[in-house]
Amino acid sequence: MGMQNYRPEEIKVSVKDNELIVQGEHRHKDKNRSERSYFFKSTLLPPGTQAEQLQSHVTNDGQLKIEAPFIEQKENQKSINGPNKESQK
Numbered sequence: 162m163g164m165q166n167y168r169p170e171e172i173k174v175s176v177k178d179n180e181l182i183v184q185g186e187h188r189h190k191d192k193n194r195s196e197r198s199y200f201f202k203s204t205l206l207p208p209g210t211q212a213e214q215l216q217s218h219v220t221n222d223g224q225l226k227i228e229a230p231f232i233e234q235k236e237n238q239k240s241i242n243g244p245n246k247e248s249q250k
Contacts, residue, residue: 165223
């Protein structure tokens with residue numbers, strides 16, 4: 162995620178109810194003008210994401226990297242049996 166206009170202290174990364182939330186606010190003020198930019202993005206994390214181990218950092222080229230370990234969840238496979246031959250008689 163491109164964050165070239167934001168300093169690391171202006172970015173907040175959090176997880177609530179398995180939803181990754183990234184928000185930031187940048188303010189710039191000089192004698193002629195005042196500027197404020199804000200963003201908010203959220204996405205659901207896939208099952209198996211170890212959110213408590215989530216780490217984020219801004220790279221030298223201004224990209225926000227967010228990483229968390231992932232443990233693949235095995236889906237319960239259910240067999241769907243066709244009609245019983247006994248019941249077809």
